Amino acid sequence: MSRHLKEAxxxxxxxxxxxxxxxxxxxxxxxxFREGIPIFKEVSVSDFIFGKEWxxxxxxxxxxxxxxxxxSAVVTLCSCLLAVPLGVLSAVYIAEIAxxxxxxxxxxxxxxxxxxPSVVLGFFGMVVVAPFLxxxxxxxxxxxxxxxxxxxxxMAVPTISSISEDxxxxxxxEFKDASYALGATKYETIIKVIIPAALSGISTAVILGMAxxxxxxxxxxxxxxxxxAVPESIFDSVRPMPASIAAEMGEAPFxxxxxxxxxxxxxxxxxxxxxxxxxxxxxxQKFKEVGSATL
Numbered sequence: 001m002s003r004h005l006k007e008a009x010x011x012x013x014x015x016x017x018x019x020x021x022x023x024x025x026x027x028x029x030x031x032x033f034r035e036g037i038p039i040f041k042e043v044s045v046s047d048f049i050f051g052k053e054w055x056x057x058x059x060x061x062x063x064x065x066x067x068x069x070x071x072s073a074v075v076t077l078c079s080c081l082l083a084v085p086l087g088v089l090s091a092v093y094i095a096e097i098a099x100x101x102x103x104x105x106x107x108x109x110x111x112x113x114x115x116x117p118s119v120v121l122g123f124f125g126m127v128v129v130a131p132f133l134x135x136x137x138x139x140x141x142x143x144x145x146x147x148x149x150x151x152x153x154x155m156a157v158p159t160i161s162s163i164s165e166d167x168x169x170x171x172x173x174e175f176k177d178a179s180y181a182l183g184a185t186k187y188e189t190i191i192k193v194i195i196p197a198a199l200s201g202i203s204t205a206v207i208l209g210m211a212x213x214x215x216x217x218x219x220x221x222x223x224x225x226x227x228x229a230v231p232e233s234i235f236d237s238v239r240p241m242p243a244s245i246a247a248e249m250g251e252a253p254f255x256x257x258x259x260x261x262x263x264x265x266x267x268x269x270x271x272x273x274x275x276x277x278x279x280x281x282x283x284x285q286k287f288k289e290v291g292s293a294t295l
Contacts, residue, residue: 032270036263039063048264054228056248056258063261065268067230071145071238072269074231075224076214078149079156083213084206086153087160091202094161095168096190107165114158122222125151130223137235143225145234151223152213160209167201168194200284207280211273217242241269 039048043063051064094106129150130142171194179189195202225237226247239247245262252258 029270032263032266036260036265036267039257039260039264042257043261048261049268052230054244056252056261061257063257063264065241065244065261065265067228068239068241068244068265069268070230071224072214072220072240072242072272074145074234075148075152075220075238075240076210078145078234079152079213080206080210082149082153083156083160083209087157087205087209088164088202090157091161091164091168091205092190092195095165096186096194110158110161113154114162116155118155118216118218119222121151121154122219125219125223133235139235141225141237143223144237145224145231148220148224148238148240149234151219152216155216155219156209156213159212160205163205163208164198164202167198167205170201171197200286203283204280207276207283211276211280214240214276215242215269215273217246221246241265245269 043051048063048065049069050066051062052066053062053064054067055062090106090110094103094110098106125147126143129147132142133139133144133147134142175193175197176189179193184192220240221243224240224243226239226243227237228239228244229236231238245265248258249262252262
């Protein structure tokens with residue numbers, strides 16, 4: 001077999017796998033929209049998204065997912081307030097400051113967090129974090145926004161740290177050498193040269209970490225409390241969209257309004273996750289253009 005024929009075969013195999021991936025995603029999206037769109041024959045899009053009552057089993061049922069959207073948004077935002085500093089600063093420490101012996105241990109530990117099953121972290125939130133919050137703040141329940149945010153932050157840190165670390169390693173050595181040649185200290189170089197140069201990758205890491213948090217199911221199902229109401233404080237219980245889908249899909253009659261409403265909730269979740277990914281791509285390209293123009 002000639003070299004050109006081998007290359008053509010390999011190229012064809014890779015193209016098949018790439019096309020299969022795209023086709024699989026397209027079929028999933030098609031199925032999601034096919035099962036979710038029928039709910040809008042019973043309720044308008046605005047009432048579905050901005051309605052404040054989610055009682056799908058009542059007569060007549062109410063299909064307002066605004067409390068679910070707010071629950072997802074609040075939990076994601078609070079988790080990112082914890083995960084972003086931890087993830088980015090740990091990446092800076094591993095990439096630029098830590099000695100090799102500590103670097104290997106820290107990197108392996110953070111990567112180990114990514115391998116923990118979400119159900120294990122959910123049990124940790126129920127057994128350890130919930131009683132601690134309940135006793136410390138004198139709450140009726142420890143299953144609330146704070147609990148879910150802490151556990152989601154633990155899950156998001158490996159994503160943010162890993163991608164940020166790769167971005168920091170990608171900064172050319174010439175940038176660092178030039179900074180040192182101008183008399184800057186190591187920490188001045190990190191803050192004023194390395195981090196700004198890696199801002200594209202760090203921003204992408206943060207957005208993808210948020211997308212990881214907003215799409216998580218098991219953790220929020222176990223530790224967020226499950227209350228379908230708009231929260232008034234960070235110690236209130238909520239039910240984010242993934243938790244509602246996971247909790248109710250097994251009880252929803254096939255082909256009924258409740259069934260279609262859950263798929264429509266999945267459509268909203270899919271669109272939000274897609275927006276996060278598009279924002280990450282836009283920010284990445286924007287900072288690359290700014291960096292190229294500066295150079």
